[in-house]
Amino acid sequence: xxxxxxxxxxxxxxxxxxxxxxxxxxxxxxxxxxxxxxxxxxxxxxxxxxxxxxxxxxxxxxxxxxxxxxxxxxxxxxxxxxxxxxxxxxxxxxxxxxxxxxxxxxxxxxxxxxxxxxxxxxxxxxxxxxxxxxxxxxxxxxxxxxxxxxxxxxxxxxxxxxxxxxxxxxxxxxxxxxxxxxxxxxxxxxxxxxxxxxxxxxxxxxxxxxxxxxxxxxxxxxxxxxxxxxxxxxxxxxxxxxxxxxxxxxxxxxxxxxxxxxxxxxxxxxxxxxxxxxxxxxxxxxxxxxxxxxxxxxxxxxxxxxxxxxxxxxxxxxxxxxxxxxxxxxxxxxxxxxxxxxxxxxxxxxxxxxxxxxxxxxxxxxxxxxxxxxxxxxxxxxxxxxxxxxxx
Numbered sequence: 001x002x003x004x005x006x007x008x009x010x011x012x013x014x015x016x017x018x019x020x021x022x023x024x025x026x027x028x029x030x031x032x033x034x035x036x037x038x039x040x041x042x043x044x045x046x047x048x049x050x051x052x053x054x055x056x057x058x059x060x061x062x063x064x065x066x067x068x069x070x071x072x073x074x075x076x077x078x079x080x081x082x083x084x085x086x087x088x089x090x091x092x093x094x095x096x097x098x099x100x101x102x103x104x105x106x107x108x109x110x111x112x113x114x115x116x117x118x119x120x121x122x123x124x125x126x127x128x129x130x131x132x133x134x135x136x137x138x139x140x141x142x143x144x145x146x147x148x149x150x151x152x153x154x155x156x157x158x159x160x161x162x163x164x165x166x167x168x169x170x171x172x173x174x175x176x177x178x179x180x181x182x183x184x185x186x187x188x189x190x191x192x193x194x195x196x197x198x199x200x201x202x203x204x205x206x207x208x209x210x211x212x213x214x215x216x217x218x219x220x221x222x223x224x225x226x227x228x229x230x231x232x233x234x235x236x237x238x239x240x241x242x243x244x245x246x247x248x249x250x251x252x253x254x255x256x257x258x259x260x261x262x263x264x265x266x267x268x269x270x271x272x273x274x275x276x277x278x279x280x281x282x283x284x285x286x287x288x289x290x291x292x293x294x295x296x297x298x299x300x301x302x303x304x305x306x307x308x309x310x311x312x313x314x315x316x317x318x319x320x321x322x323x324x325x326x327x328x329x330x331x332x333x334x335x336x337x338x339x340x341x342x343x344x345x346x347x348x349x350x351x352x353x354x355x356x357x358x359x360x361x362x363x364x365x366x367x368x369x370x371x372x373x374x375x376x377x378x379x380x381x382x383x384x385x386x387x388x389x390x391x392x
Contacts, residue, residue: 008133018347021338033373034344035361038321040239044366045295051288052240055281063276068269069261070096070247070279077283078247081237085207087220089249093257095264096274098244100205101131103231106248106267107201108135110260111166118201119160120169121152123177123324123351128169140165141352149316150179154188161192167199168192173206173216176351176360177324178317180216193226199252200228205236206320208293211304211363216319224251227260234282236321238289239296245278245285296321300363303370307361310374311383321364324348327357327382334359341376 015023025032037043069075075091082089097103112118114136120128122141132139142157144150157168168189173180181189193200202219210216219230233246248264250257304323307314315324325345333356334347348358365373377383 008136011130011133018335018338021335022344025338025342030342032338032342032344033369033376035365035370035373036344036346037365038362039241040292040296040364041242043299043364045239045292045299047239047292048288051284055284056277058277058280061276061280065276066272068265068272069094070274071276074279074282075247077286078249081286082218082220082249085218085220087218087222089220093250093261095248095250095261095268096279097233097246097248097268098273099235099246100203100231100233101127101246102273103229103233103246103248104128104131104201105135106264107167107229108132108137109267110263111199112137115164116166117162117164118167118169119157119165121171121174123174123348123353124171125175125351138164142168144174144177144179146177146315150174150177152181152185152189154192158192161196161198165196165198167201169201169203170219171203171206172219173209173317173319175206175320176322176346177315178206178211178320178322180210180214180318181219183217186219190226198226200226201231202228203231205232207232208237208289209297209300209321210319211300211317212319214318220249220251222251225253227252227256229260234285237293238285239292240285243278243281243285245274245282296364299367302367303363303365306367306371307374310371310378312374312378313383315358321362323361323363324353325359325361325377325382326355327359327377329357329381332357332377332380332382337377337380337382341380343373343376345373345377 072091074096075094078094079089079091117138117140119142120139121144128139140160142160143153145153170181204218207216207218228251230249234243235241250261300321307323313326315326317323334345337343337345346360348355
């Protein structure tokens with residue numbers, strides 16, 4: 001019997017040759033150094049068990065009292081988080097979700113009909129492709145280019161806006177490049193959106209993890225001349241991806257913002273996916289985020305220095321948990337590093353980077369493993385002579 005499935009799930013589900021090689025190497029018992037780990041809960045960070053788990057026992061969770069936007073106490077706590085970033089956010093402008101992925105789904109449904117388009121920066125995380133497919137939305141990439149730092153190619157971005165374009169997605173800071181959008185770039189983006197009638201979707205999950213002296217300003221800080229939706233959540237803010245807490249903050253001209261929130265409320269009410277224990281725990285989780293953030297910041301900074309100290313060329317990064325490394329020669333490949341040196345890295349192509357010499361490593365990798373991995377990469381010939389482009 002043959003079965004019919006939706007074309008939106010018609011993905012190529014075959015294992016990639018690179019993933020197959022990793023699986024085979026593990027099955028053979030090879031001791032791999034994995035520089036791609038991005039799950040903070042398995043990276044050796046010390047969590048305050050009581051601060052994380054005790055709030056889940058709140059007896060108020062035994063009463064079902066649904067609010068499609070999320071409990072007011074939880075939204076007030078999120079508003080307090082933005083106060084720490086110098087922004088005033090009304091709890092009424094917030095809507096809780098179980099993840100930023102769910103938030104994207106809500107916003108794609110809000111803004112797009114089937115076949116409409118969303119612009120997304122490239123390089124970027126490939127998750128967007130699947131989210132768009134599931135909502136029958138088309139993604140059109142706009143490029144970031146590298147020249148002593150990452151920059152938005154505004155000329156190309158404007159060329160890619162068409163009659164079906166509905167929004168521009170901005171990951172701020174970007175994953176994996178770490179590009180933080182400065183005030184000048186933000187102003188230009190808002191001018192384009194205003195002129196072309198587009199909304200902005202700004203993903204700020206890595207906002208709390210700067211890698212230099214430059215302050216990364218939240219888009220929650222005004223003014224907001226265009227309809228703007230900011231996404232974040234506890235997966236990165238408190239290193240708690242398993243707790244499934246995210247949100248949307250809406251900004252912009254009053255009429256558009258209120259109309260958007262009213263429609264989002266109906267979307268959220270259809271699913272009511274946020275569970276009560278997590279909502280009740282959210283204020284305490286936010287209050288206790290700083291020790292874990294401190295550990296992550298210390299790890300990412302130390303690992304970034306370790307990569308550079310081994311002579312590897314790191315492209316400039318403003319913030320985040322990843323580093324883009326440019327290898328000395330295209331002859332050194334992720335496949336070769338796996339087979340010959342037992343080191344696992346992400347090829348740049350995984351994020352849409354065409355340059356074969358670019359790889360991506362996770363900066364939250366445990367320090368001993370990171371040091372050993374980059375030592376092996378350097379010994380394999382991946383290190384670069386010092387040049388004006390070698391670091392930031």
